[in-house]
Amino acid sequence: MTTAKKEIGAGLRRHIEAISPLTDAEWEFVSRHFTPRKLRKHQYLVQQGDPVPYDFWVVSGLLKAYAVDEDGKEHILQFAMEEWWCTDYHAYQTESKAAIFIDCMEACEVLCLRLRDRETICGQVRAMERFFRIKSNLGYIALQKRIISLLKEPAEERFGNLIRQYPRLAQRVPKKHLAAYLGVSRETLSRLKK
Amino acid sequence: MTTAKKEIGAGLRRHIEAISPLTDAEWEFVSRHFTPRKLRKHQYLVQQGDPVPYDFWVVSGLLKAYAVDEDGKEHILQFAMEEWWCTDYHAYQTESKAAIFIDCMEACEVLCLRLRDRETICGQVRAMERFFRIKSNLGYIALQKRIISLLKEPAEERFGNLIRQYPRLAQRVPKKHLAAYLGVSRETLSRLKK
DNA sequence: AACGGCCTGTGATCTACCTCACTTAAAAAG
DNA sequence: CTTTTTAAGTGAGGTAGATCACAGGCCGTT
Numbered sequence: 001m002t003t004a005k006k007e008i009g010a011g012l013r014r015h016i017e018a019i020s021p022l023t024d025a026e027w028e029f030v031s032r033h034f035t036p037r038k039l040r041k042h043q044y045l046v047q048q049g050d051p052v053p054y055d056f057w058v059v060s061g062l063l064k065a066y067a068v069d070e071d072g073k074e075h076i077l078q079f080a081m082e083e084w085w086c087t088d089y090h091a092y093q094t095e096s097k098a099a100i101f102i103d104c105m106e107a108c109e110v111l112c113l114r115l116r117d118r119e120t121i122c123g124q125v126r127a128m129e130r131f132f133r134i135k136s137n138l139g140y141i142a143l144q145k146r147i148i149s150l151l152k153e154p155a156e157e158r159f160g161n162l163i164r165q166y167p168r169l170a171q172r173v174p175k176k177h178l179a180a181y182l183g184v185s186r187e188t189l190s191r192l193k194k
Numbered sequence: 195m196t197t198a199k200k201e202i203g204a205g206l207r208r209h210i211e212a213i214s215p216l217t218d219a220e221w222e223f224v225s226r227h228f229t230p231r232k233l234r235k236h237q238y239l240v241q242q243g244d245p246v247p248y249d250f251w252v253v254s255g256l257l258k259a260y261a262v263d264e265d266g267k268e269h270i271l272q273f274a275m276e277e278w279w280c281t282d283y284h285a286y287q288t289e290s291k292a293a294i295f296i297d298c299m300e301a302c303e304v305l306c307l308r309l310r311d312r313e314t315i316c317g318q319v320r321a322m323e324r325f326f327r328i329k330s331n332l333g334y335i336a337l338q339k340r341i342i343s344l345l346k347e348p349a350e351e352r353f354g355n356l357i358r359q360y361p362r363l364a365q366r367v368p369k370k371h372l373a374a375y376l377g378v379s380r381e382t383l384s385r386l387k388k
Numbered sequence: 389a390a391c392g393g394c395c396t397g398t399g400a401t402c403t404a405c406c407t408c409a410c411t412t413a414a415a416a417a418g
Numbered sequence: 419c420t421t422t423t424t425a426a427g428t429g430a431g432g433t434a435g436a437t438c439a440c441a442g443g444c445c446g447t448t
Contacts, residue, residue, distance in 0.1 A: 075345035133327035143337035151269035
């Protein structure tokens with residue numbers, strides 16, 4: 001492992017161990033299955049219609065995952081900043097074609113994990129199976145909250161909650177993308193801010 | 195274990211083993227941690243503001259999980275029929291107070307699982323940790339699809355997809371509840387059907 | 389048979405939000 | 419520094435869907 005890769009990996013180890021501690025040997029085994037990749041702004045990690053061999057863990061930078069409707073409008077499923085996981089999970093798990101796009105809103109470094117490697121890791125390292133179980137639970141809870149928010153809150157309240165919950169993200173992301181995440185038009189969001 | 199309980203449990207075992215096989219000894223251990231409960235139509239399993247000690251697995255019947263807004267309107271997060279899991283996962287995991295209601299749309303039999311028992315099961319039985327990890331992944335994927343659907347599809351298309359994907363459910367559930375699930379008013383849904 | 393609930397459909401408004409068009413400002417790209 | 423691209427605010431007008439109000443149908447109860 002290169003020095004650069006070690007530094008990158010250290011962040012991932014901390015991230016995992018916040019939930020499920022690893023021995024050095026386990027970490028050594030786990031980290032071997034991630035491959036680092038650098039991307040420039042506007043590069044795609046996933047494109048609709050393509051296979052999705054990897055799950056991505058963001059070391060640095062900022063991604064957006066979005067669906068495009070027949071009018072060409074983007075609807076943002078998820079942003080992913082440092083220490084977030086992101087991929088088209090449906091296509092990834094079922095080894096089918098992507099239904100969404102994922103691209104870089106800023107230059108990014110990511111760690112890539114193949115499905116079969118994830119399964120190997122979970123099979124060999126008990127703590128990692130636990131990690132992914134808990135991580136997945138937390139993700140499920142977050143999505144439930146978003147669905148409730150979409151169903152019962154008016155646009156203004158959804159916007160307020162977003163700013164309160166992810167102030168750093170709201171800074172970093174152009175407002176038109178926040179609109180696409182909240183499910184309102186750019187113009188409406190602009191008017192809401194008063 | 196009573197005969198009745200054995201029969202009920204058999205369904206759960208099949209459900210689990212469809213994802214992750216168990217030895218008889220493991221199943222014996224696992225099943226001990228579930229407690230059966232019967233409920234009448236309109237009874238609550240979870241009420242907003244109360245603690246949420248259990249995750250529920252539906253043996254028979256039909257639940258709805260919903261949030262209520264300030265106007266008293268219901269927004270349905272999830273239906274749960276036979277073989278579905280349901281609870282307020284946020285409150286359950288964090289042992290905090292429920293943000294939603296869950297009640298029986300029909301008379302129900304459920305199996306109840308305490309958080310600490312779920313963790314015990316996952317800790318003791320490797321196959322169960324795998325089961326919950328995979329189940330949770332699948333749930334996450336389903337919620338991602340629903341979010342994309344809410345963001346990019348007009349009400350009519352959401353309704354069509356719902357009927358295609360869950361025809362049995364759409365039969366069983368009063369249409370006003372389908373409307374509350376889709377995020378449209380009862381009247382609008384009625385007009386859409388033409 | 390008659391009563392009260394609950395569900396569903398339908399007409400008549402009303403409104404939150406969308407779309408289109410234009411302007412200004414700021415940031416990349418050259 | 420200049421040009422091109424991208425972001426953001428604002429006005430005018432349109433529309434999907436909300437809300438309100440009422441009517442008929444289908445239960446299970448008395």
